[in-house]
Amino acid sequence: MTSKFSAALKLGDLNDFIAPSQSCIVSLSGSKEKALKLNNGMVEIHQSQKPAAFNQAKSASRTDPVKVTLHDCLACSGCITSAETVMLEHQSVDEFLNQLEAGKKAVVVSLSPQSRASLAAYYGLTQLQVFKRLTGFLKSIGVKGVFDTSCSRDLSLIESCEEFIVRYRKNHNQETGSQHDSLPMLASACPGWICYAEKTLDADILPHISSVKSPQQAMGAIMKRHSCHNLDILPEDIYHVTIMPCYDKKLEASRDDFVFAIERTGDKEQGSVGPQLTEVDSVLTSGEIVDLLQAKKIDFRALAEVPLDRMLTNIDEEDHLYGVPGGSGGYAECIFRHAAWTLFGKEFSGSLEFKILRNADFREMTLELDGKTMLRFACAYGFRNIQNLVRKIKAGKCEYHFVEIMACPAGCLNGGGQIKPKKGQSVKDLIQTLESLYLKEMQVRDPYNNPIAKGLYEKWLEKPGSEKALDILHTRYHHREKSVSSQYTNW
Ligand code: SF4
Known part of the structure; x- marks a missing residue:
């Protein structure tokens, strides 16, 4: 954008x-x-x-x-x-290598499925081959563990489903006048969209945005507030790097909302808290990973494949990657299915067909019962579509219950940090390749059936939407005073 x-x-x-x-x-x-x-x-x-x-x-x-x-x-x-320059210096390949060289912290990496697809298209490999080779390479330079944000995304999706049901019920029973129960609920996984909403839109749009953390930040919270103990590492001794499809994720990782204090036994009695930690220490883009491989003169296709770290990775016993379809996280589809079943007892098998409206980046899906529309969902990608949607919300004319909003046209597979098209390849062709690659290998599984997510709820978060889950997997947004950028822009 x-x-x-x-x-x-x-x-x-x-x-x-x-x-x-x-x-x-x-x-x-x-x-x-x-x-x-x-x-x-x-x-x-x-x-x-x-x-x-x-x-x-x-x-x-x-x-x-x-x-x-x-x-x-x-x-x-x-x-x-x-x-931002300072922030980018801290979130660079150089800093990543410095951390490895210093050896003071255990470096762990979480790979996004969009970056995995981008690398697979670039090197002509499958996503699984990429994941295993990249894991081998990263471990050869000192990384302790490599995980998968498809896994944390399942927790983000579960929390989003729960949040939607609560909002819908409150809204339809008219039990509330609270803005926090506003519909449409708007997806919160895209930091480009969040940035735009906080800095250029009126404050009354913010309550529409889901409070659920993005998969990147959910992974950071899981890693430093729980799973590090399974690795026998203290949270302050972890340096957590994510590999993402866009630069905006660097900005997201730097938000003050994603800093937390560790509480240890005895801290409360002594009235003190432990060090302040960030959930994600550094974000590298798909393109920066290629830069790193090239700088180290690595023949990626010739690398050996190593077993994956299964602790936070969506891979089954037969070595199949699993997750939800949807190159931008599949929020609309997943919440639609869950809401149709939970609220109306309607189950959908097979893939859901979203109807293209005014352009390919604006699609909708409805559930109708007895001639009445019970659910109306949309995906709105790119700022042109976002602006139209926001205008409708402000005018009170938006009929959607949920909208999956993404700043990039064509969504996250087309993020600014993805590997650029090869010579002679159009952006459109590349996106189509990425979409088919992404879908081909992913075994579709309902996030509620993810055994890792189930285990995390059972052992730690109690249940979806619990107080603990709200504390750890949800966030808040801040209306920013109109600043220099908004004075000079007409978004
Ligand atoms: S839509 Fe673009 S800016 Fe938003 S999260 Fe995806 S890649 Fe990043």
């Missing part, structure tokens, strides 16, 4: 904003070569008296420098703030 703000910067309007004195820094890196040439990667933005148009700033008297912080970042992969 690219905002007008970042697009303007790329187009060279930076010339209007470069000032000799440096007080607010926006550093530009990666593909922003034009900006880098302009001022060695560091520019200063001053706010004009009338910030409505960029070119007015040149002639207007310049006032206080605008502070651009991480909270202004829309994760558009356009310009990045100084705070």
Whole structure:
């Protein structure tokens, strides 16, 4: 996704904003070569008296420098703030290798299914082959364990199903006037969408967003608050890295909401708590994994396959990967099935066909009983569709009960951190390849039937939607004051 703000910067309007004195820094890196040439990667933005148009700033008297912080970042992969630069330095291949070399912490890696598919398409392998070879490679450089966020995603899906049922019942029994029970419920797994909602939309949209953590953060919480003990490692001695399809996940991992304090026996009595830890220490993208393999001159196709770590990996006894269909997490389909059964006793076998509406990125599915629509779900991908949806919600004209919202057109398989198409391959062709690869190998299994998820509830979280699950697998959102980015954008 690219905002007008970042697009303007790329187009060279930076010339209007470069000032000799440096007080607010926006550093530009990666593909922003034009900006880098302009001022060695560091520019200063001053706010004009009338910030409505960029070119007015040149002639207007310049006032206080605008502070651009991480909270202004829309994760558009356009310009990045100084705070984000620091964050990115901590979430890089170099830092990952530094941690391994230092050997002070046990490095564990959680691989997303979208990255696995991206690597499989790039190397012409199956997802399972990729998983086993990557596990072998990562362990050869010192990683202690490699896991699978399809597994934590099942917990995110279960919690989302529970949350939906509670909202639907309250809403339809009209037991509540609480905004927190608002429908439509909007999916929360995409940090690009969350970023946009918090920073540019009115506060009354936030209660619509599901409180469930994304699979990445659910995995972080599981790893550092429970499963590390099975590995016989203290949470503070774990350095947890995820491999994800987008850069926005780096921003998500850096949210203050995903920092927690460890409580140990005796802490409460002494009135103290243990160290503050982040659930996910670093995020690498699919493309960065290829960079790492290339930097180390690894012939990935020639690597040996090693057994997978089964503790938090969706693999059955016959070595089949399992999970839900859906390259963006399958939230709409999974919650629809669960709600149809739980609320109306309707069971669906086989795959669900979502009807394409105004474009391929806006699809819907309904459940009708006796001529009445009982459930109306949608998938809305890309900002054009999100904007239309938000407009309807604000106008009170949205008829959906649940919407799976994803910032990227075509969803997560098309994330900005995925490996780019090969020469001569179109983006469309690549996405189709990824979609078929993704579906072909995944044995479809209801998250409620995942033995690992069941075990985690039995031994630790008590039951889906319990107080403990709400504490550990749910989060909250924050309305941000309209900032510099929203002044210059018209999302
Ligand atoms: S839709 Fe795009 S930005 Fe959102 S989580 Fe997926 S890959 Fe990341």
